[in-house]
Amino acid sequence: MNKKHKAISGAMAFIVLMGIVSLFSDMTHEGARSILGEYLNLAGASAATIGFVSGIGELCGYSLRLLSGFIADKTKKYWTLVIFGYTLQVLAIPALALIPENGWLLACGLVILERVGKAIKKPAKNTLVSFAASEVGTGKGFAYQEFLDQIGAFLGPVMLFIVVSVKGTGNLFSTYRVCFAILGVPALITIGLVIFSKVKYPNPEIFEKAEESREGFHFRKSFVYYMIAICLFAFGFADFTLITLHAAKTGAFPESALSLLYAAAMAVDAFAALFFGWLYDKIGLRALILSTLCSAFFSAFIFLSGNPWMMAIGIILWGIGMGAQESIMKAAVSGIIPKSMRSTGFGIFETGFGASWFLGSWLLGALYDLDPAYLVAVSVSAQLLAVLFYAVCIKRKKTEI
Secondary structure: HHHHHHHHHHHHHHHHHHHHHHHHHHHHHHHHHHHHHHHHHHOOOOOHHHHHHHHHHHHHHHHHHHHHHHHHHHOOOHHHHHHHHHHHHHOOHHHHHHHHOOOOOHHHHHHHHHHHHHHHHHHHHHHHHHHHHHHOHHHHHHHHHHHHHHHHHHHHHHHHHHHHHHHHHHHHHHHHHHHHOOHHHHHHHHHHHHHHHHHHHHHHHOOOOOOOOOOOOOHHHHHHHHHHHHHHHHHOOOHHHOOOHHHHHOOOHHHHHHHHHHHHHHHHHHHHHHHHHHHHHHHHOOHHHHHHHOOOOOEEEEEOOOOOOHHHHHHHHHHHHHHHHHHHHHHHHHHHHHHHHHHHHHHHHHHHHHHHHHHHHHHHHHHHOOOOOHHHHHHHHHHHHHHHHHHHHHHHHHHHO
């Protein structure tokens, strides 16, 4: 009993520690994201360039996860990839404070570099967390990660909102430079904590009991149906930039409050992750069906009305969907993919999800320009189809046990 209790306590301590790493990391890059578009514009980048660089950054960031996941499984150098990826990702942010006026080309390079750093560490980091999560409950483990992660995503934009309010907008380029410099503090804390985590827990693999057989990766039918479902979910899940655009166009919220809408969505995300992570450990993949049904109609509340209360309900539903995506969708991968090839599984998951979100966001943006009702129709249909494939995945998974 004492040995079992000690193992659970150790696993939980590791999960919380890695969650705190994520908290400071998200303070850094989500804080930066809240002002990045305007900063690039002030540095001389056109709107088309900003859109292109953002798209390329996300595409690189997600597609490289397939490669980094494969490398992690082949080499088992999880910590090397995690430390290198985190360092590259978080140091690219304060480096933006050093670009000269009209230095948009250098700034765009740093934006892409930040996404590459995230791609390098993400599958390996998720794999390390999955080892510990298997000891405390997979849903609960990833939920704690997501909760702390999104607390950072909430604090980052709020911190920069305060900095901008205090320093003023007289010379906005200079003010944003100060913001990026300040983000160097959580960036350095992130690097220090991830190195400490490696020293404290050099072999997190021991948290998960060894497999009876070391089977190679293959596409189980349940995983195929699962990937179809998450790709449909991602395809119909509008990026938050489209939500803030609609909020600005309708005048539903004052412009000064737009930067806080994302922070509010992240707060909902954090608590939704805790609830649905707990629910996943109770009822398994059916929790994903419930969370998707909860969030499926967010677009109708947001894009079919200029009423701030209706839009607020939609943003809450959007946050619920994000909380489920970042916690139990990853937990589900742990339950489907064998331990020996889990980083590859996470790489496939992240790449498929990211590519679908990228393509979906592009299409939904085009549909919004035509008529927001078209956006809503595609968004809701895609997510309801995802529910159908989640149900098929559950049925198929029972036959594979």
